[in-house]
Amino acid sequence: MIQPVMIPESVERARVARLATVGADSRPHLVPICFVVEGSVLYSAVDRKPKRSANLKRIENVRANPEVTVLVDHYDDDWTQLWWVRLDGRARVLAEGAEREHALELLAGKYPQYSADAPDGPVLAIDVERRRSWAHGDSRP
């Protein structure tokens, strides 16, 4: 049995993260995401009513290659304040169903903007399998 990965509160509290996926052509793709954490799963919604398939690059990538990475970091010009947490995992695309609905409720709880205007695209569920953290003072970034 795989031990669930503990996701630190500093990540849960963060308002934005960056999600990297990999295309079938082996090119990386990178977007900022709003997200919510439950246990060792991270949920992120695709903004509502996408009109062009190009906008769903992250979804297309994940369907071909579910390995993704999420980074939460803190920047400050005082470099003694720097830290980051990187979460590697496998993503699932939730086009519909109870888990998607639950994720949307959690997202609306964290982001009031979503209460007023719920995303109606798919939700990405990322099952986190590995955590790597760094903070200034640690041996190496």
Next chain:
Amino acid sequence: MIQPVMIPESVERARVARLATVGADSRPHLVPICFVVEGSVLYSAVDRKPKRSANLKRIENVRANPEVTVLVDHYDDDWTQLWWVRLDGRARVLAEGAEREHALELLAGKYPQYSADAPDGPVLAIDVERRRSWAHGDSRP
């Protein structure tokens, strides 16, 4: 002849960006970076005196697959203020030489921290080949 990609001033001014590379195993890798822009090239230094090869994952990835993506974004809880710029390019590893020295001078000009303590690892030079930008009010993120 390839037209050089114009990198907006909002990117040049940003203090931090996120760099995605892809491993030989097709997994994405993601780190926050300090960087400087000159023309359509983006330079980023590896912090000094790396002691373990694991710390050079981005370098190892780039040597195997030079396709990288850099994201600069602005988050605000007022979502009308959101924007991001994504730069796709090919990375070169500068282990030594005049271009590396020049990049370190540019970096020290932007980040006083580097003047006091110059990085002595390799410099990544990213030749930007494509820019994608988004801001709230544009058709789609």
